Amino acid sequence: MLWLSGDSILRMGLGFILNVWLARYMGPDKFGIFNYAMAMIAIYTSVASLGMNGVVVRELVRNSESTDRIMGTSFLLQVSGSFLAALLVVLSTILLRPGEWDILLITLVMLPSILFRSSDIIKYWFESIIAAKYTVIAQNVAFLISAGIKMLIMLQGGSYVAIAATVSLEALLVAIILIYLYRRKTKNYAWCVERQEIGRLLSQSWPLIISGLALMLYMRVDQIMIGNMINNTSVGIYSVAVKMTEVWYFFPVAIVSSLFPKIIKEKEKCEKSYNKKMQFLYDLMVATGVVLAIIVTLLSDYIIAFFYGEQYFEASRLIKIYAWVSVFYFLSSASGRWYINEGLQKYALNRNVLGLAIGILLNYLLIPIYGAEGSAYATLIAYGCAAYLFDILSPKTRVAFWQKTRALWIPSAILRIKNTISR
Structure with a gap:
């Protein structure tokens, strides 16, 4: 957890400074084009990964003797998913913004970053053996090089197209370093592909592909719809x-990635202990999300005025709304892994489709009336419905709803966290 957090704290600090510089250098219009393309790329990352993350980690933990078969088959699937995702990005951009060649150009320059995501299979292996430091090393080195090149481009007065190219460069560097570290860590490996394994992995992950696509859509559809409307x-x-809000999203990733392999094993030993650990995880997610939301809400005016300047001051009103999305995002991160461990991938799909439908509908209704502020409210409501209220609809997920409800009562959640840590 410390390794993952350390990685993201570096990204948070340098990434924030870099983002401020980019925003001021490009101006709102070019920065909008840049982020529209980034949103389009992000939407299809779930297709590139084929929903494999949680499934592969679980399979590697449970069947360590079949590591080569799982790794080889998963890699082939992710390569196929990456090419499919790249095609979908291009088609979607052309359909949504026809004739806007500047947006298409930026998207094409960023497109290789999707293809290099096939190396994520190595990240899953490091996660399964709780060796996050190798992933952190790869991502940090690539990030620092990419950040340095972005700064040089801006100092030289370069174009935002060149800046966009560093997105693909960073993904390439991560892939190269991960492969190098994996080969050093694992001397004897022989990845292989089995047709039967392809069917087995896809049968477990296909709901997660659609679920992940729906999740990324309702995370990014606000930016797409604002750009179009x-x-x-x-x-x-x-x-x-x-x-400003998503810079903190490394917390749930670090916590869940570090704790869940042990929670998976706990289920095999004692159901009661397993549920207690899940409750602790939800408590931790909510407490962290609320603290961060309060801090961001109170400081947003000062941060925007000091760092971004008058041209972005309207963003301070949006932050006060959007900051509270993090509470439900954190809950969603924890329960997403719980769905996989319980074999409830279809429920994860259903909740994300629900969130997407609510998000699109509310964006369509609220943007014409309230502008970008309406989109922030739409996103907050959609997250609340999908990450929390959805679980009450089915007996199979209702236990998660009650655990989340207890976690949302902050005083009790803090007390349980304190008691758990003090044991």
Whole structure:
């Protein structure tokens, strides 16, 4: 957890400074185009991964003797998913923004970053053996090189197309370093592909593919719809608010990635202990999310005024709304792994489709009335419905709903966290 957090704290600090510099250098319009393309790429990352993350980690933990078969088959599937995702990105951009060649150009320059995501299979292996430091090393080195090149481009007065190319460069560097570290860590490996394993993995992950696509859509559809219904400048301003909040999203990733392999094993030993650990995880997610939301809400005006300047001041109002999305995002991160461990992938799909439908509908209704602020409210409501209220609809997920309800009562959640840590 410390390794993953350390990685993200570096990204948070340098990434925040870099994002401020990019926003001021490009201006709201070009920054909006840049983030529109980034949103389009992000939407299809779930297709590239084929929903394999949680499934592969679980299979590697449970069947360590079959590591080569799982790794080889999963890699082939992810390569196939990456090419499919790249095609979908191009088609979607052409359909949604026909004739806008500047957006298509930026998207094409960023497109290789999707293809290099096939190396994520090595990240899953490191996660399964709780060796996050190798992933952190790869990501940090690549990030620092990419950040340095971005700064040089801006110092030289380069174009935002060149800046966009560093997104693909960073993904390439991560892939190269991960492969190098994996070969050093594992001397004897012989990845292989089995047709039967392809069918088995896809049968477990296909709901997660659609679920992940729906999740990324309702995480990014606000920026896409603002770009289509208002203008690129509004996307740029809205993106500042989103990035100010999402800079903290490494917390749930670090916590869940570190704790869940042990929680998986706990289920095999004692159901009661397993549920207690899940409750602790939900408590931790909510407490962290609320603290961060309060801090961001109180400081947003000062941060925007000091770092971004008057041209982005409208973003401070958006942050006060969007910051509270993090509470439900954190809950969703924890329960997403729980769905996989319980074999409830179809429920994960259903909740994300529900969140997407609510998000699109509310964006469509609220953006014409309230502008970008309406989109922030739409995103908050959609997250609340999908990450929390959805679980009450089925007996199979209702236990998660009650655990989340207890976690949302902050005083009790903090007390349980304190008691658990003090034992």
